[in-house]
Amino acid sequence: MAFVVPSAYMLLMLSVLGLYGVVDGGRPAVVNIGAVLSYDSTIGRVAKVAIEAAVDAINANKDILKGTRLNLVAANSNCSAFIGMFAALKVLDKEVVTLIGPQSSVIAHMLSYFSAKFQVPLVSFADTDPSLSSLQYPYFVRMTQSDSYQMHAMADLIISYGWKQVIAVFIDDDYGRNGVYALDDELTKRKLRISYKIALPVGASRYKILELLQSSKAVGRRVYVVHASPDSGLDIFHAAQELQMMTNDFVWLATDWLSTILDTFELNKASQLNYLQGVVGFQHYIPQSAQKNAFESRWNKLHRNGVASSKLNTYAFYAYDTVWAVAYAINDFLASSGNITFSSNHQIGDTRGKVNIDKIKPFDGGHLLLQKLLLLNTTGSSGPIRFDSNRNLMSGAYEVINIYGSTMHTVGYWTNFTGLSASPSKTLRASDPRNLISNQVLTNITWPGGSTTIPRGWVPSTRERPLRIGVPRRVSYIQFVNISIDNTTFQGYCIDVFKEALKLLPYEVPYQFVPFGDGKATPKYWTLVNLVADNQIDALVGDISIAPNRTRIVDFTQPYISSGLVIVVPTKSTKSSAWVFLRPFTVGLWCVTGVFFFLIGIVIWILEHRVNKDFRGSPKRQCITIFLFSFSTLFHSEQEETLSTLGRFVLMVWFFLLMVVTSSYTASLTSFLTVQQLQSPIHGIDSLIASNEPIGYQEGSFAWSYMANNLKIPRARLIPLRNPDAYENSLLLGPKNGGVAAIVDELPYVEIFLATKTGFGIVGQPFTNNGWGFAFQRDSPLAVDISRAILQLSENGDLQRIHMKWFCQGTCTSHSASISEPNQLHLNSFWGLFLVCGIVTIAALLLFLLRAIRQFIRYNKNKRDEASMTSIAKTFYSFIDFIDAKEEAAKNMFRHQQCSSQPQAS
Known part of the structure; x- marks a missing residue:
């Protein structure tokens, strides 16, 4: 009995373990994984086949899960969030450890709450909505790149061709809106922007698409970014072709949905690719590898056998690799934990419907399985499988594709590390050059209309919708802007400058002038500038000052005339003033000049008195000579001749000072007499x-x-x-x-x-x-082109010619010279000259006295045998006698020279 009971107990335990599918080593025999897909969608029909193929390949290889089999529990969401919710609950009711999918952003947001609640990792291979963040949805893992990554590439492509604004066309759902928000963020970082958004309702009719696209033609921008789904995106290009928007005036850029649909279906190249000519888009870049080749070979076999109804696209690779990644994570989980258990859920009541939510049990090991999944570092058919901190697939790259002819051509590549390039990057490292626009080179692209020239990306106006140019109706100063009463004639300096600038543009700009003002008062220019900012008019032409507060709301061209504020x-x-001749000099300068006149006269008398008879005579005559000589030097009319070397040197410096002072006086007096x-x-x-x-x-x-x-x-x-x-x-x-x-x-x-x-x-x-410029709406490319034209007008002289036409009728004299009080001449302007003249004069006087003393000493030495005089008076008289003797000798010499110069009698 003791032997039977243990045997029976063991048999009972083996029966229970076999019932729950446990194999040797504690591993379960079967692990359920779930998938919620839209079977009839472009991505869903290939993803379903790829997932099933991956499950079969894993189950066929016993080394992957060590004998444990994967059981796929799939459900169809029918592209409906409501149906998808119940489909997901049905799948979760089967105790799945992982949920694969879905494709729709709406369903993904909802299932992310379910996965977090039931601790089941949700792995999506197709949902690129950037708003699905790891912080809000802790169990969400993205087995592809977020659209923020793709929009980074799109922004790099836009800026590399110099386009500043784009029009976004998108499906008005979570996928479309959040993708465009990501694009707007990337463009804003580069100081670009989305100028217009076309939100297409889900399932929009052809008429609705035509209507919305037609309305965008009036915007003027011609760079369209189409972010749609593979199931509805082609209708947009059908409508664009019907509206004749697939010409060389337009640029059409598409996200990866276009390459997905082109890869998936055998399109009628003669008809269906005709309306896609010149479109540029992105495609997930999957490098060549043995895994990729093996999967492609297997897919071709499935396609031949009728299992796969569509061709292979990139999302099929991601779906295939998702199952393999989940399998590797489950294997690591089983190696760590050894069992899979689910707990009862007491927080959710019975809905008493077909699905009993209270019977859905949370996965106890969900968090551990999630960690195993995020730590994967392997390689699949799509390339390396590693996840970043935001739980998105790392190291993704894009091919830049261009549709022309009957095929889809690869014209370049893009990665987050190297930017755009003509060849794929062999390494993806953070140390590689990052987004260097100068290195972003693609091969030649054929644009819509068959042109290989890079499109301008915008048109200022069309004949159907000409540029609306606001013009203020002035009631004064009509030389600048003059509008006829019937509003048919617009003339003036500003109008001519604008018209001449338009002639220099390399393209035609249809426009019409829109007058503002009642003719009784000049309109307020601030109001007109606001009209431009509010898009009621496209531009403003006239005498518009470039003020700082205006530049905040509109863009101005290069100033075409200077217009600083002045005071009138x-x-x-002052011509009638009797004493105006005294105003050039200040009182101080007059006084110093007079003092120097007397000083020079006295010094010259001292230097010339002994040797020059013109400076001798009675005291009265000598005083008159001193006075008249100094002032006669002002006019170089002095009668007395200077004989001494020192006197001549002093006069030379004095004449130079007089020349500078009299010249300055003449110039200053002229300004006082002529300037108002x-x-x-x-x-x-x-x-x-x-x-x-x-x-x-x-x-x-x-x-x-x-x-x-x-x-x-x-x-x-x-x-x-x-x-x-x-x-x-x-x-x-x-x-x-x-x-x-x-x-x-x-x-x-x-x-x-x-x-x-x-x-x-x-x-x-x-x-x-300040200056005057033409006002345009913010970020208007026309403002830049007009600015270049204005600079060209200035360089070739046309701007001056227009100025002469309106401001210089007959003769043109300058009336803009500033009127100000002419400055009087101060001593500070000449003190250096006076200082030099004073030093020279005093030095000459000192030198004369030293020479006289030296001669006196020599005279005393020659008469050493005479009795020495002791009194001061005798000494003084001796000095006077010496001086008189010298003067008499000089006089005799002078007479002798005069006599010798007279002709001899024959």
């Missing part, structure tokens, strides 16, 4: 702000906002004026009689005002550095 005040003439002087106490921007007088400005000008906001001038001081006549009247009246003390306006207006009105001038310098 009344002026008066100010009547106003305002001399520049500082005195303008400091005064309390009223200031005039042109009605509607930005000068008001600049003075009020930037200069902080009280608004009560700012008086609006309409036209040049109002300028003149207000300035002549003055602030005391209800006028203004000054007018602040832009330089071009002031030039016109000064050309027609006299008695006014500009004070100070322009205190802004």
Whole structure:
């Protein structure tokens, strides 16, 4: 009995273990894996066959799971989120350890909650929605790349060809919207943007697609990015061809859905590829390998046997590798854990329907199996199988494809590490060059219309929808913009510059002028700029100042004229002043100059008195000689001849000083006599702000906002004026009689005002550095091209010719020179010359005295035998006698020379 009981117990245990499918070593005999697919979709029909083929291959190889078999529990979602939810619950009810799929983003979001709740890893090979993040869905694993990865490649492709804006066409579901959001983020990083979005309803009719595409033609952008599903994307290109949008004016870029459908079906090349000519897209790059070749060979056999109804596409490789990855993870899990168990779920009640949710049990080892899956490092038919920190497949690459002729051509490759290149990268390392635009080279691409020239990617306007150009109707200064009463004629300086710039563009720009204003008052330019920003008009042409607050909402062209703010005040003439000749010099300079006249006269008298009879005589005569000689040097009319070397040297320096001083005096006096002087106490921007007088400005000008906001001038001081006549009247009246003390306006207006009105001038310098430009909508490529044309007009002289036409009728004189008080000449300007002259004069005087003393000493030495005088008076008289003797000797010598120079009698 003791022997029978254990034997019976053992038999009972073996029966139970066999019932639950346990093999030797504690491994289960069967492990269920689930799959939720859309059998009738482009991806689903190949994925189902690939998954089944992978399960058969794994079960046939006993070394993979060590005798454990995989059992596939599949369900059809019928491309419906509602049906897919119940299909997934049915699959989870079969105690599956992994759920493969689904393809739809809507179903994937929902099943991600289920997988987290029941701790079953959800492995998707086709859902690329970037919003399926690992943080929100901890059990979601992506066996492919996220669309954020593909949109990175798309943004690199767009920027490599210099396009700035694109139009996004997408299916209005989670997959389409989130993909376009990712594209928008990538473009924003590169300072590009999506200018227009076409959201197509799910299952949109042909008429709806035609309607939405037709509306996009008016936008002007011609670069389309199509992010659709393989089951509906071709309808978009059918509609585009019908609307004649597959021409060389357009660029069509597609995500990987296009290559998927082209790989899957045998298209009628004569008809179905005709409307895809020139399209550029992406395709998952799968490098050649033994695993890839083996799977392709097996697929071909399945296709011949009728098991596979479609051709092989890249998602079939990912689906096939997903099953293998799950198998490897299950094998590692069984090696670590040894068993698969499910716990009861007490948190979900009975729905009393066909599916009892309360009977679905969470997988106890789900977290461990997930970790085993994420730690995989192997190679499948699609390439390396490794997962990044976001649980997406790593090291993916894309082929850049181009459809022309009857085939799909590969024109380049893209990886996250190397960017675009003409050949596939052999290594994928973080140390490789990353996104260097200069290295992103693709082979020649045939664009829509059969052209190999890179399309411009946008058209400014068409004849059906010409460019709407706003023009302000001015009531003054019509030299800049002049609109006829019937709105048929637009003339003026600004209009001519714009028309000439358009002629230099390499393409035609149909446009129409749209006048603004009632003719009674010039419209406010800030309002017109807002119209451009709000897309009510395409551009604004006229005397539009490029102000900082305006550049925040619109784009301006290169300035075609300088327009800094200047100050205009009344002026008066000083020609009638009787004492104007004294104004060039300051009092100090006059005094120093007079002192030097007397100093030079005295020094020359001292140096010449002994040797020159012209400087001798009675005391009265000698004083008159000193005075007249010094002042006669001013006109080089002196009668006395200088004989001494020191005297001549002093006069040479003095004449140089006189030349500089008299030249400066003449120039300064000329300016005082010819330049108009100010009547106003305002001399520049500082005195303008400091005064309390009223200031005039042109009605509607930005000068008001600049003075009020930037200069902080009280608004009560700012008086609006309409036209040049109002300028003149207000300035002549003055602030005391209800006028203004000054007018602040832009330089071009002031030039016109000064050309027609006299008695006014500009004070100070322009205190802004603005210019006039044409306003366009933000990021408008036309603004860049017009700017280049304006620079070309400036270089070839056409801009100056237009300026002469409107501002210089007959003769053209400059009225823009600033009027300011001529500066008096100060001593500081000449103190160096006076210093040199003074030093030379004093040095000559000292040298003369030293020579006289030396001669006196020699004279005493020669008369050493005479009695020495002891008194100071005798010594002094001896010195005087010495001087007289020298003078007499010099006089005799001079007479002798005169006599010898007279001719001898024959």
